[in-house]
Every structure is written in structure tokens, then in C-alpha cells.
Amino acid sequence: MTAFDMLSEPIRKYIRDQKWESLRPIQDAAIQKIIPNDTNYVLISRTASGKTEAAFLPILSKVNFKEQGVKVLYISPLIALINDQFMRVEKLCAYLDVPVTKWHGEASKGAKDRLIKAPEGIVLITPESVEAMFVNKPHHIHHLFSTVEYVVIDEIHSFLGSDRGIHLQSLLQRLQKVNKKKFSTVALSATVSDENKYAELKDFLGDPERTKVIRDTTPKPINAVFKYFEGGNSELPVELIEDLYEQTKNSKVLIFPNFRGRVEEVAVKLKRESERKNGHKNYFSHHSSVDKEVREDIEEFAKQDNKSRKFCISCTSTLELGIDIGNVDEVVQIDSTNSIASLIQRVGRSGRREDKASNLFLYATDEWSLVQSLACWQLYQEHYIEPVSVSQKPYDILVHQLLSIVKGTSGITLDKLLHEIKLNKTFTNVTEEETVEVISNLIKINFFEKLGKELIIGIEGEKVVNNKDFYSVFKTETFFKVSHNGNKIGELPLSFQLKEDENIFLAARIWKIVEVDLQSKKIEVIPAKDGKKPVFFGNGGDTTHRIREKMLSILKEKNKIESINENGENVIHDLRKEFSIFDLKDIQSDRPLLLSNSNIRFYSFADSRINRTIRFLLETKGIACHYSELESCFSIKTNEDVNQKKMNREIFKSTIKEISKIPSDLDLALSIAIEKSPGILDFSKWGQFLPIKYQIELLKNRHFDFEGCHEFIRNLNFVENQ
Incomplete structure (x- = not known):
């Protein structure tokens, strides 16, 4: 059948x-x-x-x-x-x-x-x-x-x-x-x-x-082109905007910058370029801070089956997932994604309905972003996708679910609450003793209160569970609603930009702020002719070890890279020449160590969590270093004092090898870090309500990677410049 x-x-x-x-x-x-x-x-x-x-x-x-x-x-x-x-x-x-x-x-x-x-x-x-x-x-x-x-x-x-x-x-x-x-x-x-x-x-x-x-492993053909335009400052290069306009002016296109502020900058500047050259007017921005009705209008406009109509939507991950916007001719990525999974989702948005090849243009404004784009693309061609890292003991989500159960039952005995958690396979690896400790802390901070034999929501807990933000486990910013003549445009986060007479981009248009109501969190705007991209907070996510390793591989190779513009070719050539002074043989263990009179530069090409761990452990040794995430590079001045000695190559190398051993006082160091910088736990919305010992465990398992760092350094072979 x-x-x-x-x-x-x-x-x-x-x-x-x-x-x-x-x-x-x-x-x-x-x-x-x-x-x-x-x-x-x-x-x-x-x-x-x-x-x-x-x-x-x-x-x-x-x-x-x-x-x-x-x-x-x-x-x-x-x-x-x-x-x-x-x-x-x-x-x-x-x-x-x-x-x-x-x-x-x-x-x-x-x-x-x-x-x-x-x-x-x-x-x-x-x-x-x-x-x-x-x-x-x-x-x-x-x-x-x-x-x-x-x-x-x-x-x-x-x-x-x-x-x-x-x-x-x-x-x-x-x-x-x-x-x-x-x-x-x-x-x-x-x-x-x-x-x-x-x-x-x-x-x-x-x-x-x-x-x-x-x-279904049916492959989809993809035409990829890489372009490089040196950024230099916070604004996109004029040459990039001009090239991007010419590339996309006759297409239905989605453009994915990595941040909402950049999304607005791209939409406004392309629209301005189109007006200057008498092109089409269909330039939009689409992200979570653009008003819902405006976003839906954009989606409906794009979905209409009109082959002659062209459009350009600058967007974030709001259009990375499966919302149907009809057929798209081209997808543009501006600066590298942090994951291959995200790249796959985005490139899949073109050539949808007619099973045509997807057309992908990757623009880079930084030399390391170009290398990372190439690395992600090559791994994608090798059918690699990042494996999922699963938290074995999600203490912070346990806090949230304990509050949810107690609120939903309007009171529950400790035994019944523990039974509920025990039956939930999500918390299989959390022991009953640990759950009791978490509950005890919630009582201590007045999130729970004992009423006879039952636990009920306490005074402080009521403030949390009765807030609409309780239902989500991710952090949300404080936003101000932006309107013009009663029409909603979108939202902006609280920042230094929210003041009268400031001009900002939002919903692919330029606005002048005429009134800011701090109490009601509302902003009134009028159209303007020039402005700045809005400031949004957040980070782009972590990058995995395989991507970083592939970046090093690209710099070690000598082969010609296909489908890259002349600027990009020159950048890769210069980087390869710069790294040719290192005799790298084993891409998994060899790492460049660049020595000069004024500083030491160590390129780890390790994933984000391992790099954070290295930096933290160096700081526990009293070594301050500048760290660049995109380059995966640690820079330390040679006049840095270490145990009353000036930093040199031998001290640095021995210190790195020394930190491979997980220190016996690690928990103390992490507790001091939490006390000095509570923001270190910002990756977890509910972690702040845990006992300190479990906050430390969250840092170990989700923010840092001490075991991975130990393994990385154990196999590490420094290759010094010749």
C-alpha cells in the first residue's frame, strides 16, 4: 500500500x-x-x-x-x-x-x-x-x-x-x-x-x-559568494552598502545581520541608496522589536505571489525559522554566524518553492569574521552540525518549576512536591537531597513560606510569580514602546539613546524622539532625515571548537578559495602570510604563540567556553590579559608582573600548563567571582535564587568548561614564531 x-x-x-x-x-x-x-x-x-x-x-x-x-x-x-x-x-x-x-x-x-x-x-x-x-x-x-x-x-x-x-x-x-x-x-x-x-x-x-x-538527506544546491569590505568603525562601510544594493536591487532577498541595531542600519541605508538611484521602495526591517502588526504586514507583502515585485527584508532570527514568506531569490549574511545550524536555517530560506538552488552572499567587515564565515561554510559542506550540549543538573530551571508547582497547587506538602520532581525525568540527575537544599533556600529568601504542613508562595515569591515575565525562563530587557501619532512602530531598550532630540532608526525608517515618558515607558517620535542605528543589548552566542579548528586549518592551507572577491582574497593571503611563521603540523594540538618585545599573543583556536575558562584561570594567577573572542587570541604585556618576575615566554607557557590542573580552591575562586561580579550569572534568569554552591555548579557546567580546558591544555603544543 x-x-x-x-x-x-x-x-x-x-x-x-x-x-x-x-x-x-x-x-x-x-x-x-x-x-x-x-x-x-x-x-x-x-x-x-x-x-x-x-x-x-x-x-x-x-x-x-x-x-x-x-x-x-x-x-x-x-x-x-x-x-x-x-x-x-x-x-x-x-x-x-x-x-x-x-x-x-x-x-x-x-x-x-x-x-x-x-x-x-x-x-x-x-x-x-x-x-x-x-x-x-x-x-x-x-x-x-x-x-x-x-x-x-x-x-x-x-x-x-x-x-x-x-x-x-x-x-x-x-x-x-x-x-x-x-x-x-x-x-x-x-x-x-x-x-x-x-x-x-x-x-x-x-x-x-x-x-x-x-x-531526508536530499541535498540542496547552494551558490555561495564571499565578499569582504573593511569595517574600521561601528558603521557599515559605504562600499559594502553600495555593493549590496547592486547585488540585491532586482531580487527578493533576506539579509541577516547578527544584531537588531545592524538590521535597522542595513534597511535604512539600502532604502536611502535605492531612493538615490530610483530603485524600488520595498525595503523593510523585521525583528522582535518591530511592532507585531508591522511584521505581519511585511510577511504578507512578501508572501504575495507576484514574480515582478522585488523586496528586501533585513532581519534577525525572527525570519530564520519556518515562517512562510514565499519564494526568496537570495539570502545575505553580514558577518559570520556563530553556528553552522543557524547558517543552514538562513540559507534554506532561498529557493524554497521552486526547488531552485539557494543563493548565498556572505559579507564580512572584519578579517576574522571572514575566516569564520569560510569555516562555517566548509563545515556545512562537510555535513557537520554542532552537537547539542545538555545540562545534566539544571538547578536553575528546577527553581522555576518548583515555584510553578507550588503556585499552581495553591499549597503543597514537601513530600508531595519532592514526589512531583522525582517523577519528572527532566530532573532525574538532581538528587532529592539537592532538591531539598534548593527548596530550603527558597524558604530562606521568602519565595516559599511554610503554612502548617504545606509550602505556599511567600511574600517575595508573590512578586515573581505574579509577574508576566515569570512564564519564560529567558531574560527579557526593559523596553519602551515607540509610537507616532498613535500608531505603534516598535520598541527600544532603555539606553543612553532614549532622550529628546535623538534621531534613531526603527522599522526601516528614521525618527526623531520628541518625548520620553519614563513612568509609562513610552516614546513619541516624528519622521526625521538622518539618525543612528539603535542600541540593543545581548551577545551573539558561543562558537564551537570545530569552527575554531577549521579557522586555523584555513590559515594553514595554501589552496585558492573559490567565489571570493579580490578584497577577501587579499585578506586571506595576508593572514596566511602572517601565520606562515608558525610551523603548524597537527591542527588539533599545535597552537601559535607569537612573541615580541612588548607582548605575548596566544591563539588558542578553542571554543568560547574553554577560552573563558583559560582567561578566568589566568586571572586567578594574577595575570591580566586582553582577550579577543573573534580572533580567539590572548594578549599579555611582557612587563606584566608574575610572582615578582616579568612575564616572558617560559613563565607564560608554564602558567598555561599549570592551569590545566583544576585548582583545589576552585569553588572559592568562583564564589569570589560571583560576589564581585553578580553579572557573571546573567546567562541564567533563575540562577541568582539558588544557594551559592549551586550557582558555582551552574558556572562550572554552563559558563566555563574546566574539564574541556584540562583536556585542551594537556594536548597543547605551543608553536612559536620562527
Whole structure:
């Protein structure tokens, strides 16, 4: 029996009405596996290969929606993705007369009320909305989701290896506990590493033995071009903007700078260039600080099937995931991504509908960013994706989930609370003794209060759990709403720029701030003719060891790099010449050590966590050093005092070898670091509420990598300039 024949008649009719010539490979495989089995499945296939339908076609054919209750829960990382997928799923479900409901902060209250009165069909939701229901309306969880048969998790790679992923794991465990029978899970992704045979991915779904992976390895041709324009200052080079305009003026294009401020700069400057040269006017910016309605208008504009219409959207990861914006001719990346997974997602946005080759242009404004771009591209061609790093003891998410359970139950005994955590596989590696210590600290800081035999939320805890920010496990900035004549434009974070008469870019336009209301957090603006890119905070993420190793490999090689402009060729030539003074033989262990009269430069080409660890351990030895993340380089002045001696090559080398041994007073050093710089824990929203010993464990396991550093230095061979 063919996959098509296995589908229900209404679904077959849908396919015929859509005039599909055939099922996509991932759809064919998924139908034949999902319909006869109740196994968990992960569907891995490139962007725009039909993964959503691959999940829903068999599920809709299999599930009996005439039975009472919600039958399918679709979980998405983005509200925008829910809104986009809602239309696709609703169109498909219309053939079965199955209702589809959006459930998130911006969704219709009327639709939610109807669902509560008569639970049925499919619900599209974010993890944060599930959490809000557990906290505020726990009876709705039982009422709505105790009959769920399938959970579909979209873009699962965006959850893996993150606090948000651990949070989702816990929520899935809690949902399973209230369910009348065991539900099955279907997860979707375009980018998941198979380095450990998907072990982390299977563990994520809570039942490795019952989880299977279906992967479509059909390659997609990509035309990649590298261009270099020296940056020099905080603004993009004029030459880059001019070249970028000429390259994209007759195309439908997505441009991915790495930061929201840069997104606005690109959109405004390209629009200005187009006006100067009488080009099209369709230049937009799309990121989380642009107003939702403005973003949706941009998505709808791009989606319209008009082959003659050109557009350019400068965006962040808001368009990296699977929101449908129709066919895109080209994708541009400005300065390197920090991960191959992100590069894969972005390049997959072009050549979507017609199965054409993807066109990728990688612009670099820094020589090391160019090398990193080349490294990411070469690893992508080698089919490498970063493996996921999973926290074995997520103490900080435990804090959040303890608060959630106590709030949702309006009081619970310690024994019952410990039992709830013990049943949750997310916290399998956290001992009962450790959980008790965490709870004791929450009592100590008045997050919990003892009332007879029960724990309830304490005075300080009420301030936290009653705040809308409680439902998420990631930190959010304080934003000011920006408006013009009552029309919302977007949001800006609190910064030195928020003052009257300052001109800023936002939503691909230039505005003058005329009023700032600090109390209501509102900004009124009027159009202006010139301004500056807005300041947004945050970092670009960590870079893995394999990328850094590949960067060194590129500098060691002598082969000609294809598809790179003359500026880029010259930069790579000069860097290779600079590094040719080192006789590097083993790319895994040999590392350059550059000695001069004034300083020592050590190029570790190690991942971000190991480099942070090296820097921290050097500082514990009293050695101050300048560290450049992009270059992966430590620079130390030779007049630096070390144990009453001036720094020299032998002292430096022996110190590096010495710090490979994890010091016996490491915990003390880390506790001092936390006391001196509380911001060191900013990577964790809930870590600050842990006992100090567990804050130290968070630093060891998530911020630093002492074991990896030990292994790196143990194998390290310094290669000095000749």
C-alpha cells in the first residue's frame, strides 16, 4: 500500500485539490511510519521540504477527532510561527471539520473561551502559554489536555541545549502526568546533529527507546559568494552598502545581520541608496522589536505571489525559522554566524518553492569574521552540525518549576512536591537531597513560606510569580514602546539613546524622539532625515571548537578559495602570510604563540567556553590579559608582573600548563567571582535564587568548561614564531 493510499479520504481529497504531483520524500516516509505505530518520531529535512504536512497528514488520518477533548497539541517557539502555521493547518483541517485554536497572549479570547466550553480539535501554543496555564489555571490543563494523543514540536532544534528546552522538557513531563494515556510526540527540524546518533534529541523527548528519527538527506544546491569590505568603525562601510544594493536591487532577498541595531542600519541605508538611484521602495526591517502588526504586514507583502515585485527584508532570527514568506531569490549574511545550524536555517530560506538552488552572499567587515564565515561554510559542506550540549543538573530551571508547582497547587506538602520532581525525568540527575537544599533556600529568601504542613508562595515569591515575565525562563530587557501619532512602530531598550532630540532608526525608517515618558515607558517620535542605528543589548552566542579548528586549518592551507572577491582574497593571503611563521603540523594540538618585545599573543583556536575558562584561570594567577573572542587570541604585556618576575615566554607557557590542573580552591575562586561580579550569572534568569554552591555548579557546567580546558591544555603544543 502506498503512503497516499494509507491516508484518510478527506486528506487524499485535500492533496488532489492542492494539485500536488506527488508527496515529498519526508512526507512519504512519515506517513508510512506514523499511521501504523505509536512511536515518537523526529522528522529531519531541509527547510521548505514539507515537514509540517509530513506530521499532520498521517496524524489527521489516524486520530479520531469525534471523541471529546483536544487531540493534538502543536508547540512552537514563536507566536509569529503559530500565526503563520495556523492558516496552513486550518486549511488542511477544514477537510475534516476539525477546529484549530491558537492559544497565546495575542490570540482571541473568544476562541479560547469556546475551546474551554467544548475542548476539541487541535491547539497551537507556545511553552510559555502552557506554563501560564499550569500556574494560573491548572484545572484548564486537566480539562483541555488530558485527552491529547499527539504533541507536535516545531523547530525543535531551537529548544535543544537551552534553558527554554529544559523548560519544555519539564512541561511535557507534566502534561504527560495529567494525560489519560501516553501521548506520542512528533518533532520537526531542519538542523540537528547526528554526531551522537541523536542521543540528546531522543532523551529530550523523554523516551529514547520509543523514539525514531526519519531523515531526508536530499541535498540542496547552494551558490555561495564571499565578499569582504573593511569595517574600521561601528558603521557599515559605504562600499559594502553600495555593493549590496547592486547585488540585491532586482531580487527578493533576506539579509541577516547578527544584531537588531545592524538590521535597522542595513534597511535604512539600502532604502536611502535605492531612493538615490530610483530603485524600488520595498525595503523593510523585521525583528522582535518591530511592532507585531508591522511584521505581519511585511510577511504578507512578501508572501504575495507576484514574480515582478522585488523586496528586501533585513532581519534577525525572527525570519530564520519556518515562517512562510514565499519564494526568496537570495539570502545575505553580514558577518559570520556563530553556528553552522543557524547558517543552514538562513540559507534554506532561498529557493524554497521552486526547488531552485539557494543563493548565498556572505559579507564580512572584519578579517576574522571572514575566516569564520569560510569555516562555517566548509563545515556545512562537510555535513557537520554542532552537537547539542545538555545540562545534566539544571538547578536553575528546577527553581522555576518548583515555584510553578507550588503556585499552581495553591499549597503543597514537601513530600508531595519532592514526589512531583522525582517523577519528572527532566530532573532525574538532581538528587532529592539537592532538591531539598534548593527548596530550603527558597524558604530562606521568602519565595516559599511554610503554612502548617504545606509550602505556599511567600511574600517575595508573590512578586515573581505574579509577574508576566515569570512564564519564560529567558531574560527579557526593559523596553519602551515607540509610537507616532498613535500608531505603534516598535520598541527600544532603555539606553543612553532614549532622550529628546535623538534621531534613531526603527522599522526601516528614521525618527526623531520628541518625548520620553519614563513612568509609562513610552516614546513619541516624528519622521526625521538622518539618525543612528539603535542600541540593543545581548551577545551573539558561543562558537564551537570545530569552527575554531577549521579557522586555523584555513590559515594553514595554501589552496585558492573559490567565489571570493579580490578584497577577501587579499585578506586571506595576508593572514596566511602572517601565520606562515608558525610551523603548524597537527591542527588539533599545535597552537601559535607569537612573541615580541612588548607582548605575548596566544591563539588558542578553542571554543568560547574553554577560552573563558583559560582567561578566568589566568586571572586567578594574577595575570591580566586582553582577550579577543573573534580572533580567539590572548594578549599579555611582557612587563606584566608574575610572582615578582616579568612575564616572558617560559613563565607564560608554564602558567598555561599549570592551569590545566583544576585548582583545589576552585569553588572559592568562583564564589569570589560571583560576589564581585553578580553579572557573571546573567546567562541564567533563575540562577541568582539558588544557594551559592549551586550557582558555582551552574558556572562550572554552563559558563566555563574546566574539564574541556584540562583536556585542551594537556594536548597543547605551543608553536612559536620562527
